[in-house]
Amino acid sequence: MKYTICELFAGVGGFRVGFEKSSSDWKTVWANQWEPSKKVQYAFECYKSHFETSGGINEFSNMDIxxxxxxxxxxxxxxxxxxxxxxxSVASTGAKGIQGKKGVLWWEIERILEAKRPPFVLLENVDRLLKSPSTQRGRDFGIIINCLAKLGYAVEWRVINAAEYGFQQRRRRTFIFAVHNTTNYYKELENQSVYEELQNLGFFSSILMWKLFQVKQ
Structure with missing residues:
Protein backbone atom coordinates (compact mmCIF):
# COMPACT_ATOMS: atom_id res chain seq x y z
CA MET A 1 0.00 0.00 0.00
CA LYS A 2 1.27 3.47 -0.89
CA TYR A 3 1.39 6.03 1.92
CA THR A 4 -0.35 8.96 0.23
CA ILE A 5 -2.32 11.82 1.77
CA CYS A 6 -5.07 14.11 0.55
CA GLU A 7 -5.39 17.10 2.90
CA LEU A 8 -8.66 19.07 2.82
CA PHE A 9 -9.23 22.37 4.64
CA ALA A 10 -5.49 22.22 5.08
CA GLY A 11 -4.89 25.49 6.94
CA VAL A 12 -1.12 25.78 7.23
CA GLY A 13 -0.61 22.00 7.03
CA GLY A 14 -1.03 20.60 10.53
CA PHE A 15 -2.09 17.13 9.45
CA ARG A 16 0.58 17.00 6.80
CA VAL A 17 3.35 17.93 9.22
CA GLY A 18 2.20 15.27 11.67
CA PHE A 19 2.11 12.48 9.12
CA GLU A 20 5.28 13.37 7.23
CA LYS A 21 7.29 13.84 10.41
CA SER A 22 6.10 10.49 11.75
CA SER A 23 7.53 8.66 8.72
CA SER A 24 9.33 9.56 5.50
CA ASP A 25 7.06 7.05 3.73
CA TRP A 26 4.14 9.49 3.82
CA LYS A 27 3.70 11.79 0.82
CA THR A 28 1.00 14.42 0.35
CA VAL A 29 -0.34 14.13 -3.21
CA TRP A 30 -2.96 16.87 -3.02
CA ALA A 31 -4.10 19.64 -0.67
CA ASN A 32 -6.80 22.29 -0.66
CA GLN A 33 -7.06 25.47 1.38
CA TRP A 34 -9.42 28.32 0.51
CA GLU A 35 -10.96 30.99 2.71
CA PRO A 36 -14.08 32.65 1.25
CA SER A 37 -14.38 36.44 1.15
CA LYS A 38 -10.67 36.95 1.70
CA LYS A 39 -8.65 39.04 -0.75
CA VAL A 40 -5.40 37.64 0.60
CA GLN A 41 -5.28 33.91 1.27
CA TYR A 42 -2.87 34.03 4.19
CA ALA A 43 -3.18 30.38 5.24
CA PHE A 44 -2.69 29.09 1.71
CA GLU A 45 0.27 31.39 1.11
CA CYS A 46 1.87 30.04 4.26
CA TYR A 47 1.14 26.47 3.16
CA LYS A 48 2.51 27.16 -0.28
CA SER A 49 5.74 28.70 1.02
CA HIS A 50 6.41 25.61 3.13
CA PHE A 51 5.34 22.82 0.81
CA GLU A 52 5.29 23.99 -2.80
CA THR A 53 8.54 22.20 -3.68
CA SER A 54 7.49 18.93 -2.03
CA GLY A 55 4.30 18.44 -4.06
CA GLY A 56 0.59 18.25 -3.39
CA ILE A 57 -0.22 21.72 -4.75
CA ASN A 58 -1.78 22.52 -8.14
CA GLU A 59 -4.13 25.06 -9.69
CA PHE A 60 -7.08 23.63 -7.74
CA SER A 61 -5.41 23.85 -4.34
CA ASN A 62 -6.53 27.43 -3.62
CA MET A 63 -10.08 27.13 -4.93
CA ASP A 64 -13.51 26.70 -3.39
CA ILE A 65 -13.59 22.94 -2.75
CA SER A 89 -18.86 25.81 17.81
CA VAL A 90 -20.49 26.94 21.04
CA ALA A 91 -18.61 30.22 20.65
CA SER A 92 -20.63 31.01 17.53
CA THR A 93 -23.97 32.69 18.19
CA GLY A 94 -26.77 31.18 16.15
CA ALA A 95 -24.62 28.35 14.82
CA LYS A 96 -26.63 26.30 12.33
CA GLY A 97 -24.55 23.15 12.33
CA ILE A 98 -24.41 21.10 9.16
CA GLN A 99 -26.96 23.43 7.56
CA GLY A 100 -24.82 26.53 8.15
CA LYS A 101 -22.79 28.42 5.56
CA LYS A 102 -19.60 26.54 6.46
CA GLY A 103 -21.21 23.52 8.07
CA VAL A 104 -22.43 22.36 4.66
CA LEU A 105 -18.82 21.79 3.63
CA TRP A 106 -19.14 18.36 5.22
CA TRP A 107 -20.95 17.35 2.03
CA GLU A 108 -17.83 18.15 0.02
CA ILE A 109 -15.91 15.63 2.12
CA GLU A 110 -18.65 13.07 1.49
CA ARG A 111 -18.59 13.85 -2.25
CA ILE A 112 -14.85 13.21 -2.48
CA LEU A 113 -15.05 10.08 -0.34
CA GLU A 114 -17.80 8.68 -2.54
CA ALA A 115 -15.72 9.32 -5.66
CA LYS A 116 -12.32 8.17 -4.35
CA ARG A 117 -13.09 5.67 -1.54
CA PRO A 118 -9.69 5.98 0.18
CA PRO A 119 -8.89 3.15 2.61
CA PHE A 120 -8.64 5.52 5.59
CA VAL A 121 -10.09 8.84 6.78
CA LEU A 122 -9.01 11.07 9.68
CA LEU A 123 -11.03 14.19 10.48
CA GLU A 124 -11.00 16.80 13.25
CA ASN A 125 -13.48 19.33 14.59
CA VAL A 126 -14.53 21.01 17.83
CA ASP A 127 -15.82 18.87 20.68
CA ARG A 128 -19.24 20.52 20.40
CA LEU A 129 -19.73 18.72 17.08
CA LEU A 130 -21.19 15.93 19.23
CA LYS A 131 -23.97 18.25 20.45
CA SER A 132 -24.71 20.17 17.27
CA PRO A 133 -27.12 21.82 16.67
CA SER A 134 -28.29 23.17 20.00
CA THR A 135 -31.95 22.71 19.01
CA GLN A 136 -31.49 19.06 18.02
CA ARG A 137 -28.40 17.81 19.82
CA GLY A 138 -26.47 15.00 18.19
CA ARG A 139 -28.13 15.35 14.79
CA ASP A 140 -25.09 16.55 12.85
CA PHE A 141 -22.66 14.01 14.27
CA GLY A 142 -25.21 11.28 13.60
CA ILE A 143 -25.51 12.42 9.99
CA ILE A 144 -21.72 12.33 9.53
CA ILE A 145 -21.37 8.84 11.02
CA ASN A 146 -24.30 7.59 8.95
CA CYS A 147 -22.81 9.02 5.75
CA LEU A 148 -19.51 7.25 6.41
CA ALA A 149 -21.28 3.98 7.17
CA LYS A 150 -23.26 4.15 3.92
CA LEU A 151 -19.97 4.56 2.02
CA GLY A 152 -18.64 1.36 3.58
CA TYR A 153 -16.60 2.79 6.46
CA ALA A 154 -16.36 1.60 10.03
CA VAL A 155 -15.94 4.57 12.36
CA GLU A 156 -14.10 5.18 15.61
CA TRP A 157 -14.04 8.55 17.35
CA ARG A 158 -12.62 10.23 20.44
CA VAL A 159 -12.68 13.64 22.10
CA ILE A 160 -9.03 14.39 22.84
CA ASN A 161 -7.84 17.17 25.13
CA ALA A 162 -4.35 18.43 24.25
CA ALA A 163 -3.75 19.40 27.89
CA GLU A 164 -3.84 15.72 28.86
CA TYR A 165 -0.86 15.03 26.60
CA GLY A 166 1.58 17.63 27.84
CA PHE A 167 0.42 20.75 25.97
CA GLN A 168 -0.17 24.02 27.80
CA GLN A 169 -3.67 24.53 26.48
CA ARG A 170 -7.00 22.91 27.24
CA ARG A 171 -7.99 22.21 23.65
CA ARG A 172 -10.70 19.59 23.29
CA ARG A 173 -11.24 18.30 19.77
CA THR A 174 -13.31 15.52 18.24
CA PHE A 175 -11.28 13.18 16.03
CA ILE A 176 -12.97 10.77 13.64
CA PHE A 177 -11.12 7.80 12.18
CA ALA A 178 -12.77 5.69 9.49
CA VAL A 179 -11.55 2.55 7.75
CA HIS A 180 -13.08 1.11 4.58
CA ASN A 181 -14.48 -2.39 4.55
CA THR A 182 -12.17 -3.45 1.69
CA THR A 183 -9.04 -3.15 3.86
CA ASN A 184 -7.23 -5.86 5.80
CA TYR A 185 -7.37 -3.54 8.83
CA TYR A 186 -11.17 -3.63 8.73
CA LYS A 187 -11.21 -7.43 8.40
CA GLU A 188 -8.88 -7.81 11.38
CA LEU A 189 -11.12 -5.63 13.52
CA GLU A 190 -14.13 -7.71 12.52
CA ASN A 191 -12.53 -10.64 14.33
CA GLN A 192 -12.20 -8.66 17.57
CA SER A 193 -14.82 -7.88 20.16
CA VAL A 194 -16.06 -4.31 20.47
CA TYR A 195 -14.53 -4.24 23.96
CA GLU A 196 -11.07 -5.18 22.64
CA GLU A 197 -11.32 -2.61 19.86
CA LEU A 198 -12.28 0.23 22.18
CA GLN A 199 -9.83 -0.64 24.97
CA ASN A 200 -6.78 -2.09 23.24
CA LEU A 201 -6.76 -2.67 19.50
CA GLY A 202 -8.61 0.27 17.96
CA PHE A 203 -6.91 3.21 16.27
CA PHE A 204 -7.15 5.61 19.22
CA SER A 205 -6.78 3.06 22.02
CA SER A 206 -3.59 1.60 20.53
CA ILE A 207 -1.97 4.99 19.91
CA LEU A 208 -3.07 6.91 23.01
CA MET A 209 -2.85 3.91 25.35
CA TRP A 210 -6.25 4.27 26.98
CA LYS A 211 -6.49 2.57 30.33
CA LEU A 212 -9.47 1.02 31.98
CA PHE A 213 -9.82 2.08 35.59
CA GLN A 214 -11.91 -0.23 37.73
CA VAL A 215 -13.63 1.08 40.83
CA LYS A 216 -12.85 -1.03 43.87
CA GLN A 217 -15.91 -2.29 45.67
Missing part, protein backbone atom coordinates in the same frame (compact mmCIF):
# COMPACT_ATOMS: atom_id res chain seq x y z
CA UNK A 66 -17.15 22.74 -4.08
CA UNK A 67 -15.84 23.80 -7.50
CA UNK A 68 -13.04 21.23 -7.66
CA UNK A 69 -13.94 18.26 -9.94
CA UNK A 70 -13.30 14.86 -8.37
CA UNK A 71 -11.19 13.77 -11.34
CA UNK A 72 -8.59 16.42 -10.49
CA UNK A 73 -8.02 14.93 -7.04
CA UNK A 74 -5.47 12.08 -7.14
CA UNK A 75 -6.15 8.72 -5.54
CA UNK A 76 -4.86 8.59 -1.98
CA UNK A 77 -4.46 6.24 0.98
CA UNK A 78 -5.87 8.57 3.60
CA UNK A 79 -8.05 11.66 3.45
CA UNK A 80 -7.44 14.08 6.32
CA UNK A 81 -8.95 17.41 7.25
CA UNK A 82 -10.04 19.77 9.98
CA UNK A 83 -13.27 20.89 8.36
CA UNK A 84 -14.65 24.35 9.30
CA UNK A 85 -15.98 24.43 12.84
CA UNK A 86 -17.77 27.79 13.07
CA UNK A 87 -21.24 26.35 12.57
CA UNK A 88 -20.63 23.66 15.20
Missing amino acids: SKVPEEHIPKHTILVGGFPCQDY
